[in-house]
Amino acid sequence: MSIYSEIGHEKLTEILTLFYNRLFEDPFVGFLFAAFNKEDLLRKQILFTGRLLGAAELKYEGKGLREAHFPHPIRSAHFGRRQVILRGVLEELSIPENLISEWLALELSLKPFVVKGLADCSE
Numbered sequence: 001m002s003i004y005s006e007i008g009h010e011k012l013t014e015i016l017t018l019f020y021n022r023l024f025e026d027p028f029v030g031f032l033f034a035a036f037n038k039e040d041l042l043r044k045q046i047l048f049t050g051r052l053l054g055a056a057e058l059k060y061e062g063k064g065l066r067e068a069h070f071p072h073p074i075r076s077a078h079f080g081r082r083q084v085i086l087r088g089v090l091e092e093l094s095i096p097e098n099l100i101s102e103w104l105a106l107e108l109s110l111k112p113f114v115v116k117g118l119a120d121c122s123e
């Protein structure tokens with residue numbers, strides 16, 4: 001059973017809505033989102049993350065991850081902060097620990113497509 005089928009679409013939407021509210025307000029990563037429309041990013045994030053968590057029926061038609069992130073000064077620490085915020089939201093909404101660690105590991109595997117230069121520096 002996939003994470004998506006375990007939590008369902010409604011819960012995913014609730015999680016990502018809270019998550020995006022936190023990201024936009026966060027003192028460490030909020031500046032990276034300042035120029036963007038929250039509703040637009042949230043809509044794409046629900047489709048992207050839904051697929052990542054196993055929803056074959058959802059269709060994500062946004063940019064590829066590299067194309068979306070490499071133009072921005074996103075560093076390893078920003079990625080780490082995103083994971084901390086996501087874990088906080090998942091714990092707050094009582095998602096079971098086994099699903100949280102699986103979800104965070106899936107996102108961590110995407111880090112090289114979000115943070116530039118990981119192959120040639122040791123940050």
Ligand code: HEM
Nearest residue numbers: 029032033044045048062063068074078079082107110114
């Ligand atoms: C595994 C981690 C991540 C995933 C799965 C992810 C996913 C996405 C997706 C699906 C989009 C929409 C792309 C589009 O506009 O078509 C996006 C855009 C964006 N993400 Fe992420 N993201 C991740 C990490 C991060 C991090 C760590 C930051 C900064 C702290 C970040 C900041 C942004 C920004 C600023 C945009 C807008 C880019 C643009 O339109 O120019 N993302 N992300």
